[in-house]
Amino acid sequence: MTDSRTPLPTPTVRPSGGDGGERAWSPPSVHVLAKPTGAICNLGCSYCFFLDKEQLYEGDTFRMSDEVLDTYLRSLIDQHRTPQVTVAWQGGEPTLMGLDFFRKVVALEDRYRRPGMTFLNTIQTNGTLLDDEWCAFLAEHEYLVGISIDGPRELHDAFRVNKAGRGTFDQVMRGLRLLQKHRVEHNVLTTVNRVNGDHPLEVYRFLRDEVGTAWMQFIPVVERVDEHGAPADLRGLHASSRSVGPEQFGTFLTTVFDEWVQHDVGRVFVQTFEAAARNWAGLGSSGMCVFDETCGLGMALEHNGDLYSCDHFVDPEYLVGNIGETSIDDLVSSRRQHAFGQDERDSLPAYCRECDVRFACHGECPKNRFLTTPDGEPGLNYLCAGFKDFFHHVDVPMKIMLGLMRRGHPATDVMEILARGGQQLVDDWNQETARRGARPGSGPGPEPPEVGIPRRPVTERGRRATGARAAEQG
Numbered sequence: 300m301t302d303s304r305t306p307l308p309t310p311t312v313r314p315s316g317g318d319g320g321e322r323a324w325s326p327p328s329v330h331v332l333a334k335p336t337g338a339i340c341n342l343g344c345s346y347c348f349f350l351d352k353e354q355l356y357e358g359d360t361f362r363m364s365d366e367v368l369d370t371y372l373r374s375l376i377d378q379h380r381t382p383q384v385t386v387a388w389q390g391g392e393p394t395l396m397g398l399d400f401f402r403k404v405v406a407l408e409d410r411y412r413r414p415g416m417t418f419l420n421t422i423q424t425n426g427t428l429l430d431d432e433w434c435a436f437l438a439e440h441e442y443l444v445g446i447s448i449d450g451p452r453e454l455h456d457a458f459r460v461n462k463a464g465r466g467t468f469d470q471v472m473r474g475l476r477l478l479q480k481h482r483v484e485h486n487v488l489t490t491v492n493r494v495n496g497d498h499p500l501e502v503y504r505f506l507r508d509e510v511g512t513a514w515m516q517f518i519p520v521v522e523r524v525d526e527h528g529a530p531a532d533l534r535g536l537h538a539s540s541r542s543v544g545p546e547q548f549g550t551f552l553t554t555v556f557d558e559w560v561q562h563d564v565g566r567v568f569v570q571t572f573e574a575a576a577r578n579w580a581g582l583g584s585s586g587m588c589v590f591d592e593t594c595g596l597g598m599a600l601e602h603n604g605d606l607y608s609c610d611h612f613v614d615p616e617y618l619v620g621n622i623g624e625t626s627i628d629d630l631v632s633s634r635r636q637h638a639f640g641q642d643e644r645d646s647l648p649a650y651c652r653e654c655d656v657r658f659a660c661h662g663e664c665p666k667n668r669f670l671t672t673p674d675g676e677p678g679l680n681y682l683c684a685g686f687k688d689f690f691h692h693v694d695v696p697m698k699i700m701l702g703l704m705r706r707g708h709p710a711t712d713v714m715e716i717l718a719r720g721g722q723q724l725v726d727d728w729n730q731e732t733a734r735r736g737a738r739p740g741s742g743p744g745p746e747p748p749e750v751g752i753p754r755r756p757v758t759e760r761g762r763r764a765t766g767a768r769a770a771e772q773g
């Protein structure tokens with residue numbers, strides 16, 4: 300680790316109070332996804348949008364230096380006016396940096412932390428390089444580890460392959476079991492593509508029952524290509540043959556949702572469903588930038604200190620600056636970054652602005668908006684048809700869960716309500732909602748039925764008493 304600390308760049312412009320100056324807003328925190336190896340990865344997943352980014356830094360060593368690391372953590376901490384700082388590592392494959400790099404990270408956090416400040420350390424990895432030493436470190440420093448698995452072997456191995464083109468399922472599962480052995484907190488990131496997109500229940504049940512995860516993210520694979528099928532990143536107007544289809548993604552989500560809402564509410568967390576619930580509740584932020592009205596608070600840091608507007612916009616056009624020259628605070632507060640985030644809302648076509656599930660979808664991420672609307676306006680999301688299906692499909696169960704919570708019941712009671720009422724309940728509810736002229740998510744809708752669900756005993760004594768009663772009743 301370097302001892303000769305590079306001075307932090309001094310803020311170039313102070314908050315302007317609104318007009319003039321270069322600061323457009325003053326967010327109290329920012330989420331930076333740092334890529335210490337840039338695009339370099341030990342695997343060669345066929346659909347990886349990031350592998351091509353290597354060309355941005357041709358001839359580079361692709362390793363974050365001690366100087367950049369030091370500047371990064373000080374600048375990140377300096378930017379935060381919240382007590383918790385998230386330090387998130389991603390790739391490429393960040394574990395390629397070796398464990399010593401991460402030992403420096405936690406040492407620097409200790410050195411620069413302000414009184415009362417805590418860190419949430421996260422790392423997204425393919426898991427293949429993890430061993431006991433890694434996992435002991437991750438457990439000791441309470442890292443939250445995201446591990447990428449696309450489903451059971453034959454679905455995972457369809458695209459998640461090594462450089463020789465061979466499947467990586469066994470290596471990933473080995474890494475996962477090591478994390479579990481060391482009790483490292485972890486969740487699973489599953490990309491939904493053209494192959495596993497046809498097997499929603501198989502994927503979900505595998506993650507739930509065999510992987511044993513309680514927290515899942517389903518990320519649609521949308522690779523943009525030109526009319527000849529060549530990669531065209533942010534400029535392509537077509538989706539590659541590996542990309543999940545719009546309706547396919549909608550069916551994937553609705554099928555998993557039905558399984559979840561009937562069996563797993565409260566014990567399995569699916570990020571998309573949590574975000575939808577927050578939007579149905581009107582909480583202001585869904586917790587997923589893609590389903591919020593605006594964005595701009597999730598930036599990407601390259602190994603050399605270049606800070607980009609977003610992980611999906613690592614492209615010269617979206618380079619905001621370098622943290623060696625300008626502080627993270629100035630970069631995130633810049634008019635340029637603010638405009639980038641506002642654009643998520645401001646670039647919506649009229650078709651989305653008038654959509655009845657806009658409150659939940661918000662046109663999803665601008666990187667996927669490369670279709671034209673039925674009336675010819677550009678900027679419609681490639682996945683629109685799937686999102687429309689999904690958000691309409693979940694309207695009734697979402698309202699039932701919100702209604703339950705409003706009346707002081709746990710949302711988990713929705714499982715019993717659906718089991719008792721089944722499809723009839725959903726149909727009645729839809730009819731009543733239509734009679735009132737309500738749109739999805741608009742207003743509370745009809746009250747959920749009073750079903751007199753027995754409360755589950757929460758104390759050990761209560762559990763024993765219930766068990767005894769059940770035994771008496773035979």
Ligand code: SF4
Nearest residue numbers: 588589594597609664
């Ligand atoms: S561009 Fe997309 S992924 Fe990036 S911050 Fe905005 S919504 Fe999120």
Ligand code: SF4
Nearest residue numbers: 651654660662683687
């Ligand atoms: S469902 Fe389609 S039309 Fe509606 S907001 Fe989303 S992308 Fe736009």
